[in-house]
Amino acid sequence: MSDEFLPFSRPLISQAAIDDVVACLKSGWITTGPRVAQFTEALKEYFNAPHALPLMSATTGLHLALLAMNLEPGDEVITTPLTFAATLNTIVLAGGKPVLVDIDPKTLNMDINQLESAITEHTRIILPVHFAGLPLDLDLLYAIAEKHGLRVLEDAAHAIGTKYKDKRIGSFGDTQVFSFHPNKNMTTGEGGCVVTRDVELADQIARLRFHGVDRQAWNRYGKSGNQDYEIVLPGYKSNMMDIQAAIGIHQLKELPDFIARRNELAKRYQEALSDWPQWTIPQLPAYDHLHSWHIYTPLINEDAAQMNRNEFMQAMKERNIGTGLHYRAVHLYPYYRQVFGFKPGDYPYAEDVCERIVSLPLFPSMTDAEHDRVLDTMYTIFNQ
Numbered sequence: 518m519s520d521e522f523l524p525f526s527r528p529l530i531s532q533a534a535i536d537d538v539v540a541c542l543k544s545g546w547i548t549t550g551p552r553v554a555q556f557t558e559a560l561k562e563y564f565n566a567p568h569a570l571p572l573m574s575a576t577t578g579l580h581l582a583l584l585a586m587n588l589e590p591g592d593e594v595i596t597t598p599l600t601f602a603a604t605l606n607t608i609v610l611a612g613g614k615p616v617l618v619d620i621d622p623k624t625l626n627m628d629i630n631q632l633e634s635a636i637t638e639h640t641r642i643i644l645p646v647h648f649a650g651l652p653l654d655l656d657l658l659y660a661i662a663e664k665h666g667l668r669v670l671e672d673a674a675h676a677i678g679t680k681y682k683d684k685r686i687g688s689f690g691d692t693q694v695f696s697f698h699p700n701k702n703m704t705t706g707e708g709g710c711v712v713t714r715d716v717e718l719a720d721q722i723a724r725l726r727f728h729g730v731d732r733q734a735w736n737r738y739g740k741s742g743n744q745d746y747e748i749v750l751p752g753y754k755s756n757m758m759d760i761q762a763a764i765g766i767h768q769l770k771e772l773p774d775f776i777a778r779r780n781e782l783a784k785r786y787q788e789a790l791s792d793w794p795q796w797t798i799p800q801l802p803a804y805d806h807l808h809s810w811h812i813y814t815p816l817i818n819e820d821a822a823q824m825n826r827n828e829f830m831q832a833m834k835e836r837n838i839g840t841g842l843h844y845r846a847v848h849l850y851p852y853y854r855q856v857f858g859f860k861p862g863d864y865p866y867a868e869d870v871c872e873r874i875v876s877l878p879l880f881p882s883m884t885d886a887e888h889d890r891v892l893d894t895m896y897t898i899f900n901q
């Protein structure tokens with residue numbers, strides 16, 4: 518057994534990014550400034566989108582985008598129970614009511630076939646999650662949204678680099694939110710961004726992210742800057758710093774290589790595990806897509822494995838290998854049970870998956886030898 522702990526995820530920060538962070542620190546301007554402006558332009562170009570807004574996190578992105586969509590009390594937002602709590606939390610924080618649609622047990626994404634039956638006269642927004650970086654069938658989803666006059670806010674926290682058919686997530690549709698948390702496909706430390714084709718939404722998010730100031734005021738202390746500004750609403754403090762953007766500018770350039778390596782490693786798992794009775798491996802939809810493999814999440818088959826998911830995770834940890842749990846079913850957390858009355862049995866597919874899912878190590882700098890170590894260790898655990 519190796520003495521070295523293998524984490525389930527590890528960011529890959531290039532020397533160029535490190536040098537740029539140092540240059541930023543020495544430049545005298547470390548908060549929102551020229552590097553955030555440069556990162557913003559790079560994101561717009563990457564997504565071929567008119568508006569991209571770097572922020573402190575994807576959580577903030579969801580929150581501000583939902584606020585900017587002006588939910589009224591009682592308005593419903595439809596999402597999935599298989600997601601990080603931030604997806605539901607921000608719906609509540611923005612004044613909405615989360616309404617859930619169970620997952621498709623094959624793709625682990627919201628089951629689009631069940632979507633229409635969840636739409637009521639109070640529904641305003643559909644908030645799907647591209648789970649693990651696998652795109653939903655967006656042609657179908659947007660057709661339903663259009664038919665019912667609903668907005669779509671895609672939680673694309675897992676999905677920078679993902680393509681649906683031949684189009685990048687973020688390059689079409691209504692509005693998307695991406696995460697740059699260290700576990701994600703690219704990172705800025707903490708960070709995220711909103712991408713939209715709606716100029717009014719973009720302007721409102723820009724105001725909300727910086728105190729409600731009516732214009733980009735980052736350079737007001739510079740020689741050409743103007744000290745004066747107006748507050749047009751009570752905003753938040755959610756702007757990204759230049760220190761973060763210094764990392765992001767380089768990560769965005771390196772992203773295609775990261776996604777390519779993620780795909781190699783995922784393919785390696787798929788091939789190696791396809792005939793292991795202990796696992797149900799991820800299944801892929803028939804439509805053309807590029808998966809970004811933010812996480813690799815097979816489901817444990819308890820009978821064949823003779824252990825449950827938590828026992829498996831513990832056995833891996835004892836052998837110095839980290840795994841992840843994405844996610845527990847959000848509707849079964851105490852707050853959601855107490856306030857919205859969710860209960861076990863409401864979303865059976867999600868609940869089954871949440872008991873069996875595990876994220877195996879996968880990150881761009883993972884070597885083939887480290888990958889083999891994961892496979893060998895799992896073999897030992899199941900066959901001892």
Ligand SMILES: Cc1ncc(COP(=O)(O)O)c(C=O)c1O
Nearest residue numbers: 574575576601603674696698709
């Ligand atoms: C589906 C989903 N949405 C939102 C978030 C929030 O992202 P952030 O950590 O950047 O706020 C995450 C983070 O894990 C996530 O997985």
